[in-house]
Amino acid sequence: MPKNSSDLTPFAIAAMPQSSSKFSEDKLLWNEALPGGCHWSGVLRRGNTLRLTDLQGLANVSALFFNQEEKTERYNMPDTLKAQHTAFLTAGHACYSDMGRVLCSIPEDSCGWHDTFCGVLDSASMEKKYGLLNYQTARNNMHRSGQEGLLTELTKWGLSRRDMGPSVNFFSKVTSDVEGKINFDTSHRASGQYVDVRFEMNVLVLLSAAPHPLDPRPDYAPGAVRLSAWRSGTAGADDACRLSCAENERGFINSERWFL
Template sequence: MSSSTEIHRETVPPRAPWSRVLEAGQTLTIVDLDGNQAVDFLAYDAHETSRAYSAQATLQEQGSIFLTTGSVLRDNESDPLLTVLSDDVGRHDTLGGACSKESNTLRYGHHTWNQHACAENFLRELSRYGLGKRDHVPNVNWFMNVPVDPDGALGIVDGISAPGLSLTLLAEKDTLVLVSNCPQINNPCNGFDPSRAEMVVHAGV
């Protein structure tokens, strides 16, 4: 975690959204307070929101499907938005996407339709900045364990995080960041029991 001046600290309840504009040079530390919690994440250039996090550009540039220390989250023009300065976990998912009512219904049955989902959290937070569905891009899933089989099949399995583990991101430019503290209860990404996450912003590295 950064040793510079702390300017914001907030605990995000299970299933809840969170957002903030990070100024260039500020850091955001995300803490998995209780362990085995997936934290879905989006990022946008704060001054030109059409420049959003791009999984394709990020993975192509780094040559890996996982994020960890040293990974650079890039926008759709391949410009850096955020850099992972430190990571206690070792790898984070870029492929699993955000749960939605539609995907829950498809995967787990129509009885899940009324369950809250990450897509709703993201749309709620995007609306605060004048953004909507067309601005919702594929997301990062911090702390989520999504192994990829040799045949390309994805699995969502028990997390490899633990209580108190964290990662720290450096804003390379003024960046709007959005979080959905994932409400999913139908697969093991949260240990079937969504829990808290903490957001800590520092003035610098």
């Protein structure tokens, strides 16, 4: 395994595309609103970036990532955290697959902290906390759990409950105190915060905008999110995500070799 870019062949170095990750209207592919509580899935191609924007300061977006070409390869939370010596994600971090490849990375983030280990709100916990409000009663204002939303999207792609793994919870901050108690930071989110997720492979992305399982608000009122995708290019040789640690450089190389 190469330890740095100098160990690569000239062909491999030349094959590394340069990134221009700054958002600009001329590179925009599409915009879409994701209402609070709803869910979404789609394929983001290598070299595209998806910006998630918290429109009301109330959002939680639970995300799962799969290699679109081989869905048995998916986001691996333990490897992602231990490779980068972190317990949360923010700018400069990458999301690893269980094959040691970087599926996506975070070149920009105005939020600063995204939860990685609390998982999604399940239907039983949702009903206990917020009460049951189904489609027959409330139509589009029904209560949806993160678990239900992601399972719905998994089914659309030939996947099932067994493919449900740990998610990234964008816009939610969870910390632990000296006694080991986990605390949800209610002051962390703010209207207009955004995070850019740049895709280094062709990735199937599944999103749920249901409440975080530890959100202490008593009412079911998850915030809406704007999704904006544009052509950004992938991580260049001097990219901050690539250079943030030696493990990341190797992970990006592994992704690039998939496309050689």
